[in-house]
Amino acid sequence: MEQYDALWAFQEEDMKAESIANAIKRSPTRQKLEKARDFILDRQKQYKQIEDDIVGMSDRKDIISQAVALSGDQMASLNRRFEENPPQTAEEIKAFLAEVSRCRDTIRQYEAEISRIARESASCEKLQRSVRMDAARAKQSFDQLKAEYEAESKSKKDELEQQREKVRAMADTVDAKLMAEYENIKKRISPPVARLTYGQCSGCNTSLPSAVLSRIKNGSLVECETCGRMIIP
Numbered sequence: 001m002e003q004y005d006a007l008w009a010f011q012e013e014d015m016k017a018e019s020i021a022n023a024i025k026r027s028p029t030r031q032k033l034e035k036a037r038d039f040i041l042d043r044q045k046q047y048k049q050i051e052d053d054i055v056g057m058s059d060r061k062d063i064i065s066q067a068v069a070l071s072g073d074q075m076a077s078l079n080r081r082f083e084e085n086p087p088q089t090a091e092e093i094k095a096f097l098a099e100v101s102r103c104r105d106t107i108r109q110y111e112a113e114i115s116r117i118a119r120e121s122a123s124c125e126k127l128q129r130s131v132r133m134d135a136a137r138a139k140q141s142f143d144q145l146k147a148e149y150e151a152e153s154k155s156k157k158d159e160l161e162q163q164r165e166k167v168r169a170m171a172d173t174v175d176a177k178l179m180a181e182y183e184n185i186k187k188r189i190s191p192p193v194a195r196l197t198y199g200q201c202s203g204c205n206t207s208l209p210s211a212v213l214s215r216i217k218n219g220s221l222v223e224c225e226t227c228g229r230m231i232i233p
């Protein structure tokens with residue numbers, strides 16, 4: 001039974017350490033800090049996306065510029081043909097003019113596309129600047145919060161370290177097999193050990209069958225079938 005008392009005393013100190021650690025995690029400054037960090041990450045992602053978009057637009061503009069140059073060549077060759085070998089009949093003149101007009105339309109469409117891309121690029125760059133400024137402001141507030149949080153948690157962390165030291169020292173007083181079981185159950189439920197109180201598991205208040213009760217009273221290692229805790233006398 002003594003080994004169970006040592007385990008129980010160990011759990012009490014271990015739970016104290018856990019509650020200090022939780023208080024540090026739940027600090028409002030820490031929550032604000034995490035929010036600021038998420039905001040910055042989000043803006044970085046957005047920035048990268050805009051950058052990719054701008055590169056895509058620039059590639060598209062290059063391709064269209066090449067197409068415009070080709071159409072320009074085509075126009076020049078139409079001009080040459082007109083000078084060297086002018087159309088004679090009304091039919092020929094009509095066909096030639098149609099060709100010129102198609103070529104001109106194509107160039108006009110390409111140019112319209114290029115100015116559309118230029119407008120889009122400009123608005124993307126403007127957005128990119130504002131995203132960068134947002135991120136820079138967020139970084140400032142993050143740094144400030146971080147300093148606040150570090151100052152605030154310094155004393156709590158010292159307290160936690162002292163408590164963990166105490167827990168480590170007490171671990172030596174607990175039977176190794178019980179300790180292994182304790183650590184194992186703690187992964188699923190915390191606190192991992194419950195007392196037997198009035199025939200019930202103190203962890204979940206389930207009444208235990210008499211066969212289980214006598215096993216606990218005999219000092220056997222028993223886990224609650226309902227909550228999975230180790231039940232000790």
Ligand SMILES: [Zn+2]
Pocket residue numbers: 194201202203204205206224225226227228229
């Ligand atoms: Zn239980």
